[in-house]
Amino acid sequence: MRAWFEAMSGIMRRDAILFLSYRTQLISQVLGPFFTIAVFYFISHLLKVQTFHSPGGYFGYVIVGLVIVEILTLSLGIMPGSVRQELVSGTIERFLVSAHGPVNGILGTMLFPLCNAFLSGVLTLVLATAIFGLPLAATSFLAIPVALLGVIAFMPFALLLVALVMAFKQAASATQFIVSGIAIVGGLYFPIAVLPGWIRWMSEVQPFTPATDLMRHLLVDTPLVHPAGVELLKLVGFAVVLLPAGFILLRAAIRYGQRTGTVAEY
Amino acid sequence: MSTTSAASTAPDRAHAPIAGAPLLELEHLYHRWKGPKPPVLDDVSLTLRTGEVTWVGGRNGAGKTTLLRLAAGILLPQRGSVRMGELTPASKGGLYRRRIGFLSAGDRSLQARMRVSQQLDYWARLAYVPRERRRELVDISLERFGLQEFAERRVDRMSMGQRQRIRLAMAFLHEPRALLLDEPRNSLDDDGYRLLGEQIERATAEGATVLWCSPRGEDRVLASDTGYTLEDGSLEQIE
Numbered sequence: 419m420r421a422w423f424e425a426m427s428g429i430m431r432r433d434a435i436l437f438l439s440y441r442t443q444l445i446s447q448v449l450g451p452f453f454t455i456a457v458f459y460f461i462s463h464l465l466k467v468q469t470f471h472s473p474g475g476y477f478g479y480v481i482v483g484l485v486i487v488e489i490l491t492l493s494l495g496i497m498p499g500s501v502r503q504e505l506v507s508g509t510i511e512r513f514l515v516s517a518h519g520p521v522n523g524i525l526g527t528m529l530f531p532l533c534n535a536f537l538s539g540v541l542t543l544v545l546a547t548a549i550f551g552l553p554l555a556a557t558s559f560l561a562i563p564v565a566l567l568g569v570i571a572f573m574p575f576a577l578l579l580v581a582l583v584m585a586f587k588q589a590a591s592a593t594q595f596i597v598s599g600i601a602i603v604g605g606l607y608f609p610i611a612v613l614p615g616w617i618r619w620m621s622e623v624q625p626f627t628p629a630t631d632l633m634r635h636l637l638v639d640t641p642l643v644h645p646a647g648v649e650l651l652k653l654v655g656f657a658v659v660l661l662p663a664g665f666i667l668l669r670a671a672i673r674y675g676q677r678t679g680t681v682a683e684y
Numbered sequence: 685m686s687t688t689s690a691a692s693t694a695p696d697r698a699h700a701p702i703a704g705a706p707l708l709e710l711e712h713l714y715h716r717w718k719g720p721k722p723p724v725l726d727d728v729s730l731t732l733r734t735g736e737v738t739w740v741g742g743r744n745g746a747g748k749t750t751l752l753r754l755a756a757g758i759l760l761p762q763r764g765s766v767r768m769g770e771l772t773p774a775s776k777g778g779l780y781r782r783r784i785g786f787l788s789a790g791d792r793s794l795q796a797r798m799r800v801s802q803q804l805d806y807w808a809r810l811a812y813v814p815r816e817r818r819r820e821l822v823d824i825s826l827e828r829f830g831l832q833e834f835a836e837r838r839v840d841r842m843s844m845g846q847r848q849r850i851r852l853a854m855a856f857l858h859e860p861r862a863l864l865l866d867e868p869r870n871s872l873d874d875d876g877y878r879l880l881g882e883q884i885e886r887a888t889a890e891g892a893t894v895l896w897c898s899p900r901g902e903d904r905v906l907a908s909d910t911g912y913t914l915e916d917g918s919l920e921q922i923e
Contacts, residue, residue, distance in 0.1 A: 420815070421812040421814070422812075424809050424812075424815060425809045427809070428805070428806050428809030429806075429809075429810075431806070432795060432798065432802075432806050435797070435798055435802060436795065436798070439797040507792060508788070508790070508792025508793045509792070509793055509795060511758070511788055511792070512793055512807065512854075514756075514758045515756050515757070515784060515786040516807075516811055516812075517778045517782040517810070517811050517812040518809075518810045518812065519777055519778055519781065523810070673760070676758070677759075677760050677762060679717055679750065679759050681758065682753070682758060682759075
């Protein structure tokens with residue numbers, strides 16, 4: 419077990435070294451959220467409607483949505499891209515021939531993007547609070563365990579995209595489709611109440627809506643539609659059902675490539 | 685820099701089996717790529733024995749790389765089996781791969797922006813080398829392939845021959861029982877070739893087996909015990 423953890427920390431360390439070796443990447447990751455927050459700060463001045471019951475109004479509402487979009491983009495968006503990069507550069511071979519193995523190796527490549535996404539989300543909140551005066555609720559610290567649970571519930575979607583990359587070598591369009599779709603049906607930029615009835619059911623069959631609602635409640639005191647316990651149970655349920663399914667899918671995609679010989683192709 | 689002797693740092697080879705005993709057995713392997721092509725491997729069997737070097741040659745596209753990838757567990761057999769004792773890549777993949785050292789052809793599989801020592805440490809972790817031996821094996825590998833002076837240099841700032849030495853160092857680092865080398869002489873200078881020969885001799889003396897594939901006979905390792913050519917999906921032994 420110790421060897422497993424050391425291999426995982428080795429992959430994470432590798433990804434941190436690679437990330438920090440491109441110095442402008444760090445700067446753009448700090449400046450990017452600042453400008454996005456500024457755009458929505460000024461848009462929020464135009465919107466004075468009764469839909470947003472949190473103290474921060476639309477600004478508070480959308481900032482939490484932005485944090486989740488940030489996490490989705492950096493985890494769902496970057497992860498399949500990183501695995502594709504591993505295929506193209508041939509570095510996936512190290513996983514395929516190592517004791518650690520390809521499934522563990524790919525799982526390891528998810529760690530740094532997830533930590534990075536988490537830190538980026540925290541940075542967005544800090545900037546919104548310190549520079550743009552977002553009133554954070556006293557329960558904000560409770561959002562950390564909820565965010566971690568959310569990440570576990572989001573992970574199967576990343577595993578699905580990575581499985582697509584392993585089987586078909588590309589998943590860029592699927593990634594964009596999934597992230598944009600989640601932004602709409604998960605109520606990240608606007609309340610799901612404004613969606614047409616025929617699409618609203620989709621808000622109930624994925625983990626992003628309960629995660630977003632809980633995070634908003636804890637961070638900016640937006641009232642919950644359902645009790646917190648119900649939202650938490652939904653998140654746990656999605657994680658328990660989808661996570662094993664994601665692993666099975668990834669393993670099957672790798673096995674398919676190993677049988678047909680396409681696993682090392684790109 | 686540590687100079688601990690190889691024999692004292694080889695847990696897996698500590699009790700070297702009898703020379704010539706079967707170690708890695710490839711039986712009735714069949715592999716066909718998609719499309720209307722004949723199989724690249726058709727009922728190929730090969731036994732790699734302890735302490736021996738086996739060379740497999742053949743024209744480009746004959747199936748040498750496919751054979752090595754099957755032996756390494758990168759690919760799984762469509763028919764036939766690959767096993768090392770009780771271990772197979774499909775059933776006990778982690779344990780199996782722990783005993784395999786693999787070098788692919790070309791110059792891929794390196795993390796371009798990592799330093800050489802970081803690269804080797806990263807590989808040692810993936811290969812499940814215990815923490816207490818990791819530093820020592822990294823240092824030994826740097827020394828064995830003449831890489832000490834480049835230990836802190838980034839991989840993408842090194843020549844092709846130097847990169848090949850790093851890739852070889854990774855294949856040997858965790859002291860595998862079976863070394864599977866695809867065109868290992870690529871880009872190596874005379875000194876690199878000599879170092880490779882020394883490490884093959886050392887590994888086979890400790891009971892490891894080596895499978896060396898390359899298209900040309902002149903690349904054949906000097907101490908090769910058995911030679912085969914792969915043609916039309918079949919192996920033929922060279923007398």
